[in-house]
Amino acid sequence: MTAAAPPDESLPSPRVGFFGPFGTFTEQALRTQRDLAGGDLQAYRTVPDVLDAVSSGEVDLGFVPIENSIEGMVNFTLDALAFDHDLLIQREVVLDIHMCLAARPGVALEDVKEILSIPVATAQCHRFLREHLPEADVRVATSTAGAAQMVSKDVSPHLAAIAPRVAAERYGLDVLADNIEDHDGNQTRFVVVARHGVPAATSPSIFSCTARGTRLRCMSPCPCSTLSASHSMINRRTQALRCCRK
Secondary structure (H helix, E strand, O other), X not given: OOOOOOOOOOOOOOEEEEEOOOOOHHHHHHOOOHHHHOOEEEEEOOHHHHHHHHHHOXXXXXXXXXXXXXXXXXXHHHHHHHHHOOOEEEEEEEEEOOOEEEEOOOOOHHHOOEEEEOHHHHHOOHHHHHXXXXXXXXXXXXXXXXXXXXXXXXXXXXXXXXXXXXXXXXXXXXXXXXXXXXXXXXXXXXXXXXXOOOOOOOOOOOEEEEEOOEEEEEOOOOOOOEEOHHHOOOOOOOOOEXXXXX
């Protein structure tokens, strides 16, 4: 996990929008950054909602997921940044990801017939689902924490969510199975975006990214004069992303 940035007490607390609701991996990653965690945190329903809030000035910073070590790029984030917004990436944060299967108290694993989560999360747990719940229907939620929240409000004895343990605890669910992700070392990369501003001078370099023919302006460490897709966490889904030092 990326080390937390030290707070700068000389600066006002930022308004930070993040992909919610409370209890998401995004919130967990955000809270590792002490200078951001002490700000005015505002949860938004979708990543585009976060980016819209940053663009409009409703919040100062946005905190969103952009890449997973198993599933590759989070395409809806990349597309929104590339095509719909003119925002600068200020920082990246990497968080270790552990999934659990959670349900209302009294529901057992063998009772589960429907599973709620986001496609990125269910894709990271294919093996567990095939081995333990091969007949279960998978339904789409807006986020992993949103899935836990929905399950907590549904009286069905057959519904469960794939979500962070912290979300299960927040919404009063029992954990039926923990660490159900397919691979060890599962990580997600998040980015902090803003309308303007330059990252701290400690950043080794600044680079711009061209995504699908549209300029995605980024500010982040770059290890060489040309950063190809192979330097990503995973390269299968990043062939359209080329980064080169300004």
